[in-house]
Amino acid sequence: MADYPAPSSPDAAGRIVGGGADETERAAEAALRPKRLEDFVGQQVVRGQLSVVLRAALARGNVPDHVLLSGPPGLGKTTLAMIIANEVDGVLRITSGPAIQHAGDLAAILSSLEEGDVLFIDEIHRLARTAEEMLYLAMEDFRVDVVVGKGPGATSIPLT
Numbered sequence: 001m002a003d004y005p006a007p008s009s010p011d012a013a014g015r016i017v018g019g020g021a022d023e024t025e026r027a028a029e030a031a032l033r034p035k036r037l038e039d040f041v042g043q044q045v046v047r048g049q050l051s052v053v054l055r056a057a058l059a060r061g062n063v064p065d066h067v068l069l070s071g072p073p074g075l076g077k078t079t080l081a082m083i084i085a086n087e088v089d090g091v092l093r094i095t096s097g098p099a100i101q102h103a104g105d106l107a108a109i110l111s112s113l114e115e116g117d118v119l120f121i122d123e124i125h126r127l128a129r130t131a132e133e134m135l136y137l138a139m140e141d142f143r144v145d146v147v148v149g150k151g152p153g154a155t156s157i158p159l160t
Helices: 023-032 044-060 077-087 103-111 129-141
Strands: 092-096 118-122 144-148 155-159
Touching: 044 077, 077 092, 077 118, 103 129, 103 144, 103 155, 129 144
Parallel strands: 092 118
Antiparallel strands: 144 155
16 A cells, blocks of 8 residues: 555645645646537536537637626536637636736736637636726727826826
């Protein structure tokens, strides 16, 4: 029998739980997740609707504009975002609502996106109000307005 440390034993750094997954754990998780929509098990209605959206967008020669995935934990929202990115040959960018504290945080994320990238915001309901307003503008007009300065001398610079 292998000599594994007890679950509550500290590691070499003195931590009881490591700060993140190593390469082996990441590879194992990636291998378990389906890569194509046809391989996603369950949720026939969601799969059907998403299939129509993806086929229509690809037939037009572009990617879907916006997709909202909602529901309790464990339904596969992150997996579906990964599938969308894979189906459109895009890069998936993942962040979370709590990680975006200011509108500038969101502006930095949005300005780093390339054509065809898929942005997945987990726990979007916890997005800061100012960032939420910026996200609406970005989704509707495909631009972000950055305000430089304060008061009457403030200037709004549109980033497209």
